[in-house]
Amino acid sequence: MDANNVLEIRGLNVEFASERGRLRALRDVDLTIPRGSIVGVVGESGCGKSTMINSIIGLLAHNATVSSGSISFQGEDLLQKSERELRDIRGQHISMIFQDPMTTLNPVLSIGTQMIDIQYRDQIPKAQKKARSIEMLSRVGIPDPESRLDNYPHQFSGGMRQRIAIAMALQAEPELLIADEPTTALDATLEVQIIHRLKDLQHSMGCSILFISHHLGVIAELCDFVIVMYGGEVVERGTVRDIFHRPSHPYTFKLLECDPARIAETTRSLPTIPGEIPNLAKLPPGCIFADRCERSIGLCREKIPPSTEFAEHHWARCHLAGEVSST
């Protein structure tokens, strides 16, 4: 593993045992998070985003098994760690923020209590922990943090709660922050406030962020690298400019085309992707996207395309990779 990368996922395969049979939820997933970068994950529902996050933090459902692959975090394979070791990594080296901050905040404890509580690993006086909490709250933009430590989560607005959740996630100075749709529930004016704050904090603390969002605009503005997921596969990955300016997988291309924000001329007929997401229990023999792809050729339905690096740092899982781009 490259020492410049915080996290490297290679060839990850995850399966679920279900009543409909074996669901191959993730297939040959590769992901690289370089140190100090923000990597965006884009994909529609059912693309495998959540399964990927859960594999990283070691919280897969009981009926899930990792059939092959590796997840190296700081050079160590997380898949080989015991439950205890993973617990020490979570929260200290990898933290998470979620769409709804109320899921991470305990409604019956004050913010101060919770922020001091999560520093239980540190052998420092309580006053110092408190001072650190105050500093963290002011860094995420909570006005008058000292007096607000005694407030309870319900006394804060949605935007403030998300800031607190970010403060708590970053307090332990993790190497990696996983942000799962952190701004989806927020209003537009707050969303930009939060992503700017997140970017500033990432800059000053030097951590890496894995940022999941369905909002392409936010991804474009915030991220350095982007991976595009579809039906349990990473269909394309590259720098943010590669993905937005030179999309090379037909799915990426379609996804961008569907975003009404990218359509300059007002239209009442918006582009869509015909067809449906394939059933993961009955995978097609060839490319996962072939059925919905306008450019598919005979080969696409016969052979699963490998992930190929057809340009520097730009991979796509398409037989036509490199030929498709920007038409």
Add this chain to the structure above:
Amino acid sequence: MSDTSVKAATTEMPGAWQSLWRSLKRVLREPLGALGLVLVVFVIVSAVGADLFAPFEPNKIDIRAKLQPPSAEHLLGTDQLGRDIFSRVLIGGQIALKVSLVSIGLALVIGLTLGLIAGFGPRWLDNALMLLFDSVRSFPTVMFALAVVTLFGPSLTTVMIVVVITQIPIYGRMVRSQTLALRDAEFILAERALGAGFFRIIGMHILPNVVGPLLILASMDIPFVITIEAGLSFLGMGVRPPTPSWGTILNDGYSYIYNTPWPVIAGGIPVILTTLGFTFLGESLRDVFDPRLRKEI
């Protein structure tokens, strides 16, 4: 296929029967549900037909044949007065089922109605009903029973009154809290926006969503009520001797447990089977009533 089901939607009654039949088939498909149903049917049939099946008159005393072990003549042996325990168990089942089904059914209907009104009606009515429920619940069951017995005298009806009154608040509270959680749900708003009236919303959209857990609770309450009946009968406040009940059979047997365990076993087994039967049935009914728990996709 689609033609018949479209017709089913247009006429109400065949549709209801059809769905009942479909629910029954689903209950039978689950092994535990089928077992529960078989046990419940068995208990009900043997109770209903008790007079036919009982080989002896349940109160016929035969002191010479007292405390006999099971034999071809006395399938479950005899008690301290030489009465045939098998016959007494059958007739006792009748009483146990009568008490539990009638009183729980009554408590269920009243509790459901009051709970729906409390949850969906105006605030003041909710507060009044809650106060009433809390007051009733604050009496210990036995003390309450004593008071009722003093008023009406010991009888089967007294037992049923006690059960109904003490169970109504439990069902009522449960239905109320579920109704409160549902009343602001988006699908209720959507129905109101279509112009659905109070009764339609309560009957078609709230009731089906609260009745599932209630049925479980009720079916699991049946054994509890059977023990209340037994307990009160033991205290002389329920079924008067010599009328047989599972409670009295058990209590009679306790005194002789060192000599012969048969009366206790014979009185205990029906309680266990009935408990299991109603619990399994209740659980599978819940699954059937809630399409989200159905395993087929």
Add this chain to the structure above:
Amino acid sequence: MNTLLELDDVHVRFRTHSPLNAILKGIDDPFVDAVNGVSLEIGEGETYGLVGESGSGKTTLARSIIGLVEPQRGSIRYDGTELVGMPTAEMQKFRGNVGAMFQDPVGSLSPRMTIRSLLAEPFKIHDLSQRNLGQEVNRLLEMVGLNRDFANRYPHQLSGGQARRVGVARALALDPKLVVADEPTAGLDVSVQGEILNLLGRLQQELGISILVITHNLNVVRHITDRMGIMYFGRVVEQGPTETMFHQPSHPYTLALLSANPEPDPDAEIDRLELQGEVPSLFNRPSGCEFHPRCPFADDRCQASFPDLTELSDAHSYRCHHPLHVT
């Protein structure tokens, strides 16, 4: 174009304390104003977009139009009928004349009912059972592009997009002239979002209905609406033709909202009017113009008095002491 819906100075207030409580706690005015004097018109066949952040009162306003919330003051005239002050029994009959769609596609369908029953429901409620319900159900399914097999399914067995189609069918069942759609594409993937919006557009053309769309998604508003209004704190602060509003907003809040919409282009020039803070609490109404605590142009006048309505040409109007671009 004939006016179908006319709102004049609509006020909706919610009680915060019971009368007794208010006296005990010495509160003179135990109400909050959720909608504070809104006037707008929607013409036949027109699509109107109501945009605002959470707490702006847009959902409350929508509910008063479909007859679920009664305004304390003002007038709502729909197709010649006055809704404010209508007796309860009459109101119940009236409901259904305006089609309604709610935010959660699956959650707005009664979970224990099959799609068939859900689609037959409007006819049963309004005593139209003499119609052939089977035929009506099939007609509705076909109208929204769902296969007849869906009639036997339950809401939880549908995807978000499919459930949304059922919602559209229910809203249109009784041939309303107006459909009020509250966040019709919330929670849907972009490709599915396009399908639903195209469906609504097609049905609008075929049936000649008017649509009131309530959303915070400006990209949606830009493509599908003819006119739009921006709500802030219970008031419409600016309204006008969508084209004009996007190209020449007059109210600073409109500009802030428009610019808070990150573009899906990593190299987009960001020229943003970023707002401070959040929408204040309804319990804490700012004096004068409610926007002044967050407005970069606010001065003493904004604090002292609420601005009057200024009407520009082309049905474009705003309420601001310091409008942009206006000389």
